[in-house]
Amino acid sequence: MIVRSRSEPAPDLAERLDRLARLRSVVADNEERFRQAITADFGHRSAVETTIAEIMLVFSEIRHATKHLKTWMTPQRVATALQFLPARNRLMPQPLGVVGIIAPWNYALQLTLAPAIGAIAAGNRVIIKPSELVPHFAALLKEAVGEKFDAAEVLVTGVEDEIATGFASLPFDHLMFTGSARVGRLVAEAAGRNLTPVTLELGGKSPAIIDASADLDEAAERIAYGKLLNAGQTCIAPDYVLVPERSLQAFAEKVRAQMRRMFGTDPSNEDYTSIVSDRHYARLEGLVADAAQRGAKILQPAKPDDPNWKAHRKFPPTLILGATEAMAVMQEEIFGPVLPVLGTRDAAEAIAFVNARDRPLALYWFGKERSARDEVLARTVSGGVTINDCLFHFTQINQPMGGVGASGSGVYHGEWGFRTFSKLKPVFYRSKFNRLADLYPPYGGKIARLEKLMRLMS
Structure with missing residues (x-):
């Protein structure tokens, strides 16, 4: 997956929309099975709560991303300082590569797929580690995702494959963890050995x-x-x-x-x-x-x-x-x-x-x-x-x-998730009419005139 993310770094709009549509079908085709799997893991889970707090929120997130993705992907205009005109500045969103998601058990479907939606919209490949406390859900998610996605696009691990800290030690381009502050500290420490950026969604006493x-x-x-x-x-x-x-x-x-x-x-x-x-x-x-x-x-x-x-x-x-x-x-x-x-x-x-x-x-x-x-x-x-x-x-x-401080770091949802899982790359487009060559040696009177101009503009 890492090799593919380097050789095919930026899927186009159509491919990202197709992946979002397939992710929606993962849920839509298995709604009742997900409800049953989650209730089996809990002993009993209110079917209404699974529907409104998980399934419907996932559908809403996918619908929102699908509607706005073209705009999110468009390079953003950024102001250019007067002394550099008529050059242009742009911010170009690019996928980070491979995003790892360590998911919790309490809202297993929603808190697994909501960050995955942002990562997929941003053009990344995704590896998901479900919680070991929801084995029925995890097995179903692995099966359903495997039917719709190539393993180089989205991959769900088995709950027994890696504990959270072991998974966090893998060389991801970004890692998201949702869970307790205690485990979050261990995850951040493990990811830090690879300088992997981490988004932590923790908790605390609200x-x-x-x-x-x-x-x-x-x-x-x-x-x-x-x-x-x-x-x-x-x-x-x-x-x-x-x-x-x-x-x-x-x-x-x-x-x-x-x-x-x-x-x-x-x-x-x-x-x-x-x-x-x-x-x-x-x-x-x-x-x-x-x-x-x-x-x-x-x-x-x-x-x-x-x-x-x-x-x-x-x-x-x-x-x-x-x-x-x-x-x-x-x-x-x-x-x-x-x-x-x-x-x-x-x-x-x-x-x-x-x-x-x-x-x-x-x-x-x-x-x-x-x-x-x-x-x-x-x-x-x-x-x-x-x-x-x-x-x-x-x-x-x-x-x-x-969150903030002990309750977490980083954000997601909607465009905020797209940004978290993207690199907003600054690009400077020099114009042939720029006098930037005046900065080059040999220095002389021209540099003094340019310095005076820059001071007037600062």
């Missing part, structure tokens, strides 16, 4: 801030949905909520009521997704038990002692009141349907709380006061923000998606 001006009922409904989509196994899910102290108990009860309304109290509810593995389930149990042991109040809309929860590997939605820094639930990304709710004295304290921690991948603000909103936007740094809702900044295809 806060939701409830302003004093917020509608608590509205905020409770939207936070409950954002937290329980995919049973909280979402990198941009709200990880904790900061709410004015006087509203803490009332808000928590409203969230609990919304959780009960949306998903009921029956573990066999088809709309509620299972935790991906026994190990992850046990980790969530440990977080809640640690918080309870250290004095936190635990609120759950359903009876957690029903053995069917564990039998279905579904973790009961859980609110934690009175969480402290000493609790594990406030020290690591939760990645499940557990939500600490903390009281703050005022907006300044909420901002300070967020800023005392690693930069989050997402931040959510709820309220009606524009000045309070703008204060939070100006004084906090995060990968992305949704105002008066959760998650939806991710779905904006004209906006970049990416």
Whole structure:
């Protein structure tokens, strides 16, 4: 594949559009099989969530790229300094070569193919490493891609072929990793040995801030949905909520009521997704038990002692009141349907709380006061923000998606993905009318005149 990427470096528009069309058919021809494979990997995955949060987003991304690709590929005009006129400057997008994608398990289809769409649109060849936690999905993706693509175009490895760090050690022209910060550090270190540029989509503890001006009922409904989509196994899910102290108990009860309304109290509810593995389930149990042991109040809309929860590997939605820094639930990304709710004295304290921690991948603000909103936007740094809702900044295809600091680096989605996986090569076209030869020796009066002109223009 690397040899082919050098001998055939820049596929034309028609070839790229054909690859995007074939990628769409990979999904369209296997929609139900993908839903079944993903639910088999999770134990149970809501079919609706797989459709709206994975399949439809992939279709949207391909449609957008197909519509705009010709424009993206066109060399961009760049201004030329006056002293170099009538020369021209252009930025010429070119494919990097071979892009590696280390995919996560939580949205296996969408978070695998969305970056692949950007890489293919940019003219690259792609090698995909699926997560070992979704073997049914990975086997199906490998089969479906193999039917539509030559191995020198797009290749899916087996989950057993290479662990993430081994895959990251290969000499890619660009590598994208989506996953935990812990593994992301190892991936970046392994890729660095080849000077491979890396885009890291990580996670962290994304806060939701409830302003004093917020509608608590509205905020409770939207936070409950954002937290329980995919049973909280979402990198941009709200990880904790900061709410004015006087509203803490009332808000928590409203969230609990919304959780009960949306998903009921029956573990066999088809709309509620299972935790991906026994190990992850046990980790969530440990977080809640640690918080309870250290004095936190635990609120759950359903009876957690029903053995069917564990039998279905579904973790009961859980609110934690009175969480402290000493609790594990406030020290690591939760990645499940557990939500600490903390009281703050005022907006300044909420901002300070967020800023005392690693930069989050997402931040959510709820309220009606524009000045309070703008204060939070100006004084906090995060990968992305949704105002008066959760998650939806991710779905904006004209906006970049990416973290900052510990939550990641680099961006993708739409044209931003095309740029990430392209080299924007600057090209200077000299005109025969330029007097640039005046810069050549032997120096004399001509160089003094040119220097004077350049100083006047600087």
